[in-house]
Amino acid sequence: MTDRTTMTERATLLNVDDLVVEHRTPGRPLVRAVAGASLTVSAGEVVGLVGESGCGKSTLARAVCGLNRAASGTITFDGHPVTPLGLRRRDRALSGIQMVFQDPYSSLNPRRKVGAQIADGLRTAGDTSTAPADLLERVGLPRDFAGRHPHEFSGGQRQRIAIARALAARPSLLIGDEPISALDASAQAQVARLMRDLAVSSGAGLLFISHDLSVVRLIADRIAVMYLGKIVEVGRTEEVWTDPRHPYTRALLGAIPAPDGAGVLPAELPGDVPDPAAPPPGCRFHPRCPVAMDVCREREPAFGPVACWLHEPA
């Protein structure tokens, strides 16, 4: 490997460019779950992808893993195009992408011992020196858990096991698809921090998908905000948090209640998320936008980092 390719790797590990993913259900209209989204993740970087449920966050993550086929657009990982997962063995170059799923109650095999499941990951990486128990230790669990079955653990412990299994394959990109939403409230921040620490310390990138902005704020370097299949704002976490520019980002942040004891109900975003099978013309957010202008109803703001006509780049 030449120095130049190493440099590009550092710059961007994952490059999602104008990705479109469609869901086809017989008897129902075509749903364009991801409608032209672009995103990059660099090595050692934590990117938080936030948005309401149904906005296409998970579909995007699944496409990055090859679990959903891209209708158009490209996904490249480490210079290799990501191809959809088929019946054959996955391309070795792509085993550097590992995913932690939302529900550890269904993502772990209930009939196999935890240690054996972690060993699968180790085998993928061709790692013969690490024991499953070592990985359990890294995620903060006792070594002797390797001989037990998933049902013996709580949700938080199971998710740690799922993280250990993903890490066993030595990923250079870890994807967490709502990895904390099935957990007990108090375990959420802990598990999120753990994922960040483990990914960053091994130099891997982390794409962390969550609807919980306060947790994303704790762990992400950059935040990407998604609305109805499109990324509407990308920026450094502090900047997005202190100075949100897209009206949707503002609405999202404004909906977080402050623990000040004042009894103020958080602002509600009027209207509902439109049906992704029939998105509104122009800017997708305009029917709910408090500052919509004429141009918003006609033309789609197809630029970044803030996809809003108020913030059109000069």
Added chain:
Amino acid sequence: MTLSISDLKVTIGGKEILRGVDLDLRPGRVHGLAGESGSGKTMTGLAVLGLLPHGARATGRIALGERDLLGMSAKELNTVRGGEVAMVFQDPATSMHPMLSVGRQLTEHMRHHLGLDRKQARARAVELLGKVRIPGPEAAIDRYPHQFSGGMRQRIAIAIALACSPKVLIADEPTTALDVTVQAGVLRLLRGLCDDLGLAVLLVTHDLGVMSAVADEVSVMKEGLVVETGPRGQVLRNPVHPYTRALLDSLPGETA
């Protein structure tokens, strides 16, 4: 006073989970119950409904009006549960039956508790779905839980809890699994229902922001005991107990 819990103690396998909890719920008021995981918040909620895990022993008194819920037989309790006292759980993905349509789950207890016929129950179910802002309630009623997003499922779960016009609603982390925008809507919904219907709500949550937004009174639990109770403004702004202060201090800075 709608529901009064006094000196509630719960032991499971010789281990004391609750060590004397006192709480009062009033109609039209939201009582917030805060505390970290394992402090007994959820157990308090479950004890009210008689849903404690197998082998648990509860002593003390949970008075619903004149009646003591702890002294009731299973049969008597069944007339209260889902009717006068309802509950909303944290995770709508597991609290709803995956193989029954939303309509079945919304109407079953209505027909049992309120004695409605099929048509009336269905009409009320559609009305409730509209109330919790499910788009297209007439069509949604025949769908199954997996066809809805998490936020929608929780709104349906709230509709199910409200179906029999309960006096007391126990909400155990009802918005933890939801989007903030949906959470804002659900909190407004809860607050509105509490005010309009005179519902007494016990809101169990770890999120002090949520607590601050909707609760009138706040109780903080630690290791099976209520360490502090008071009006929202006082507990969240000038906590007396060091544990409450520690909880507030552990929040990540400015959240605007």
